[in-house]
Amino acid sequence: xxxxxxxxxxxxxxxxxxxxxxxxxxxxxxxxxRELFLGRFRLDLIHPHPLPTPEDTTRGETFLTALRxxxxxxxxxxxxxxxxxxxxxxxxxxxxxGALGMKIDPEYxxxxxxxxxxxxxxxxxxxxxxxxxxxxxxxxxxxxxxxLKLFGTQEQKDTFLPRCAxxxxxxxxxxxxxxxSDPARLATTxxxxxxxxLLDGVKLWTTNGVIADLLVVMARVPKSEGHKGGITAFVVxxxxxxxxxxxxxxxxxxxxxENGVTRFHRxxxxxxxxxxxxxxxxxxALTTLNTGRLSLPAMCVGAGKWxxxxxxxxxxxxxxxxKPVALHEAVxxxxxxxxxxxxxxxxxxxxxxxxxxxxxxxxxxEAALAKLYGSEMACRIADELVQxxxxxxxxxxxxxxxxxxxxxxxxxxxxDLRINRIFExxxxxxxxxxxxxxxxxxxxxxGDLIDPDTSLQDKARAGAHAGAFxxxxxxxxxxxxxxxxxxxxxxxxxTDLSGHLRFxxxxxxxxxxxxxYAMSRWxxxxxxxxxxxxRIVDIGAELFAMSAACVRAELLRRQGDHGPESYQLADTFxxxxxxxxxxxxxxxxxxxxxxxxxxVKAVLAGRHEWLEQGITDPSGDGPWIADATPGPSTxxxxxxxxx
Numbered sequence: 001x002x003x004x005x006x007x008x009x010x011x012x013x014x015x016x017x018x019x020x021x022x023x024x025x026x027x028x029x030x031x032x033x034r035e036l037f038l039g040r041f042r043l044d045l046i047h048p049h050p051l052p053t054p055e056d057t058t059r060g061e062t063f064l065t066a067l068r069x070x071x072x073x074x075x076x077x078x079x080x081x082x083x084x085x086x087x088x089x090x091x092x093x094x095x096x097x098g099a100l101g102m103k104i105d106p107e108y109x110x111x112x113x114x115x116x117x118x119x120x121x122x123x124x125x126x127x128x129x130x131x132x133x134x135x136x137x138x139x140x141x142x143x144x145x146x147x148l149k150l151f152g153t154q155e156q157k158d159t160f161l162p163r164c165a166x167x168x169x170x171x172x173x174x175x176x177x178x179x180x181s182d183p184a185r186l187a188t189t190x191x192x193x194x195x196x197x198l199l200d201g202v203k204l205w206t207t208n209g210v211i212a213d214l215l216v217v218m219a220r221v222p223k224s225e226g227h228k229g230g231i232t233a234f235v236v237x238x239x240x241x242x243x244x245x246x247x248x249x250x251x252x253x254x255x256x257x258e259n260g261v262t263r264f265h266r267x268x269x270x271x272x273x274x275x276x277x278x279x280x281x282x283x284x285a286l287t288t289l290n291t292g293r294l295s296l297p298a299m300c301v302g303a304g305k306w307x308x309x310x311x312x313x314x315x316x317x318x319x320x321x322x323k324p325v326a327l328h329e330a331v332x333x334x335x336x337x338x339x340x341x342x343x344x345x346x347x348x349x350x351x352x353x354x355x356x357x358x359x360x361x362x363x364x365x366e367a368a369l370a371k372l373y374g375s376e377m378a379c380r381i382a383d384e385l386v387q388x389x390x391x392x393x394x395x396x397x398x399x400x401x402x403x404x405x406x407x408x409x410x411x412x413x414x415x416d417l418r419i420n421r422i423f424e425x426x427x428x429x430x431x432x433x434x435x436x437x438x439x440x441x442x443x444x445x446x447g448d449l450i451d452p453d454t455s456l457q458d459k460a461r462a463g464a465h466a467g468a469f470x471x472x473x474x475x476x477x478x479x480x481x482x483x484x485x486x487x488x489x490x491x492x493x494x495t496d497l498s499g500h501l502r503f504x505x506x507x508x509x510x511x512x513x514x515x516x517y518a519m520s521r522w523x524x525x526x527x528x529x530x531x532x533x534x535r536i537v538d539i540g541a542e543l544f545a546m547s548a549a550c551v552r553a554e555l556l557r558r559q560g561d562h563g564p565e566s567y568q569l570a571d572t573f574x575x576x577x578x579x580x581x582x583x584x585x586x587x588x589x590x591x592x593x594x595x596x597x598x599x600v601k602a603v604l605a606g607r608h609e610w611l612e613q614g615i616t617d618p619s620g621d622g623p624w625i626a627d628a629t630p631g632p633s634t635x636x637x638x639x640x641x642x643x
Contacts, residue, residue: 033365037438039512049555060117101165108161123302131256137295143170171208190219210258230279244633253415297374304342340573347552375420435533482506500574
């Protein structure tokens with residue numbers, strides 16, 4: 001038996017190689033968002049707006065009715081916030097309701113809800129308590145059910161899915177104390193031992209890990225005779241000997257989540273519990289997240305709806321200088337932003353979810369954009385609500401109630417939403433992930449041309465290939481339907497949305513031209529221009545949201561469901577979004593990126609330490625990163641069973 005290796009020392013090149021190998025490289029199905037980044041506005045891929053079947057709708061709405069009743073009558077969100085724990089009886093009630101199996105097929109005891117209605121359920125339960133939303137989404141979106149659905153054997157599905165549907169809570173364990181978004185440095189090992197693997201290592205931020213019954217664990221299998229090795233996924237029983245939950249983490253928000261630090265010491269895992277082949281762990285994780293990421297924007301939509309409700313009710317009741325504060329322009333602009341953006345977030349979520357359900361489009365970019373845009377805009381919405389509420393926005397709900405006012409947890413929603421900009425890929429990582437997919441077509445034709453390690457002969461061959469591609473592609477970026485006043489006329493009703501779609505089409509071509517120019521200017525160094533790439537992605541996110549908002553407004557108009565109001569919301573959002581897009585285009589080339597790089601080097605070199613004088617540092621002592629050396633645990637096991 002081979003001894004577990006120490007923490008891998010990984011070069012930047014090796015880290016990139018590992019990440020690239022885990023990518024799903026081929027595009028077998030169309031993608032609206034990918035086409036958008038390439039300058040091709042394929043409205044036909046999303047319009048008319050796809051819809052669930054009547055049977056799926058009936059099943060989903062029936063469950064939502066039961067879930068709403070449960071949330072209203074059997075959940076005390078103030079208690080969850082106060083005790084920093086979801087009561088066992090609430091978790092048990094969710095199990096009895098079938099909420100653990102929302103996305104699991106009925107043949108395994110689940111409800112078999114569509115992605116659309118699963119997300120509506122998360123928005124509903126998350127508006128009651130974001131901690132409940134985190135519990136359910138971590139269990140189903142990234143926990144055991146989703147990777148088994150996509151990659152599990154029939155035996156694994158038969159063994160684990162019925163448990164996950166009704167009783168067993170699952171968790172996903174990837175992050176380590178010294179490993180975040182760079183999985184090439186993963187230190188947890190799974191060493192082959194006969195028909196088993198021996199698991200050793202420490203995992204950090206294990207959402208649901210404190211109460212989980214089943215775990216999906218990512219570990220590195222050493223390469224050896226008969227073993228390909230590499231990062232590999234396993235289903236692990238949480239009560240296996242050698243597993244210790246050493247700490248339950250506490251956070252600024254989501255105080256009820258059961259998130260901890262889990263240590264594995266010589267934990268025996270049957271080879272039959274390995275998901276997929278050795279070395280496929282990262283690909284499994286990334287593929288799982290293609291739809292799993294939609295759970296976060298679902299809860300952001302729920303938060304936006306709640307913020308709109310509170311902003312409307314409070315701003316109508318609160319008077320300043322002889323009229324409701326909502327009628328003062330400074331406050332009114334915030335309410336307009338909240339309403340229009342909430343409409344757009346729901347449009348992005350529902351469109352992406354329905355595309356996922358139909359399984360005819362590749363939604364890896366759409367889901368990533370939904371997560372990125374939803375988490376960023378929801379935080380802005382919550383911040384604006386706190387500002388509208390003034391001092392009451394900063395005061396806790398418990399304090400408001402104690403002095404006789406409505407217990408509005410505005411400050412809590414701001415704290416709870418903040419983690420979404422970090423969960424399942426931080427905003428910065430999402431920028432890089434989406435940018436990599438957005439420039440994939442360029443790298444496919446010009447990769448060897450800009451690779452410094454490529455031979456001259458291969459560069460010449462790549463140059464000829466790239467020349468042929470760009471000779472066909474670039475002329476198409478000059479003109480398009482966005483320059484014709486009559487284009488998209490079917491979106492001209494109570495309010496004219498056709499102009500916004502023409503703007504999206506023109507901006508899409510402009511975006512593609514900007515990306516091509518950047519490739520030509522920086523070539524292989526483009527990947528280091530993270531500020532530029534982040535703005536490219538943000539432009540794409542705005543264009544995607546505008547498209548989704550217009551398509552949703554037209555859908556609701558055709559259905560006779562608040563058509564004029566939807567057109568008004570979409571129009572307002574698009575006008576606000578266009579201003580942001582124009583600013584982002586300007587900042588592509590007019591920015592402080594070079595100065596910022598120079599400044600950060602000076603800061604890290606200590607040249608500005610004098611600026612830190614005149615303060616005290618209340619931080620405690622201790623290392624920046626906790627020791628995660630493999631070995632037996634010396635701490636009490638704080639894992640607990642739901643009773």
